[in-house]
């Protein structure tokens with residue numbers, strides 16, 4: 001058996017033409033394509049990645065840093081081609097994202113999924129995400145009812161990737177002092 005050379009690069013707008021036609025299939029036939037328009041490939045490149053096996057795009061992650069809460073990063077889509085699943089590629093993509101957004105100052109990562117996507121729930125739990133407490137329950141999972149519109153209930157995931165820290169100047173000694181703050185989340189333990 002030959003092994004592939006795995007590499008990660010930033011997504012660019014040409015990747016939209018490759019990925020968009022594939023994703024309904026990759027999502028098991030669910031019509032998700034419209035949720036990932038070209039704008040994500042144009043305007044979120046610095047925090048969005050393609051995983052290449054040799055020259056083949058075999059996985060991707062589209063994420064960004066929250067404009068509203070800069071300590072939060074959000075993963076909008078992550079997908080791995082069906083024939084290369086459970087080889088660790090999804091984990092590699094997420095771990096790369098964690099590294100990049102930690103360097104930007106993010107301390108937590110959020111994502112959502114519908115309760116029907118059991119694979120996503122298992123995957124995110126394995127990566128250490130918690131399922132946040134919601135206002136309803138579907139299939140035993142806490143959900144945020146109507147989060148994506150009427151009847152579109154969603155599980156909200158959160159993972160702490162670093163303790164939030166800020167550097168402030170100590171005027172008297174003129175030295176830099178590191179301070180830390182922890183913001184507890186309303187969550188249940190997903191393990």
Ligand SMILES: CC(C)(COP(=O)(O)OP(=O)(O)OC[C@H]1O[C@@H](n2cnc3c(N)ncnc32)[C@H](O)[C@@H]1OP(=O)(O)O)[C@@H](O)C(=O)NCCC(=O)NCCS
Pocket residue numbers: 026027028076077078079080081084085086087088089090091092113117119120122123124126127
């Ligand atoms: C979810 C998805 C990205 C996972 O990618 P992957 O490359 O197969 O995942 P990995 O091999 O990196 O697995 C990481 C961990 O999750 C676990 N995992 C992955 N798929 C799993 C499954 N179906 N059931 C149980 N555990 C699973 C692995 O066992 C592994 O655990 P470990 O590292 O502790 O041993 C892939 O299944 C996919 O593309 N699904 C369709 C798209 C989707 O639903 N995306 C998520 C919502 S945006």
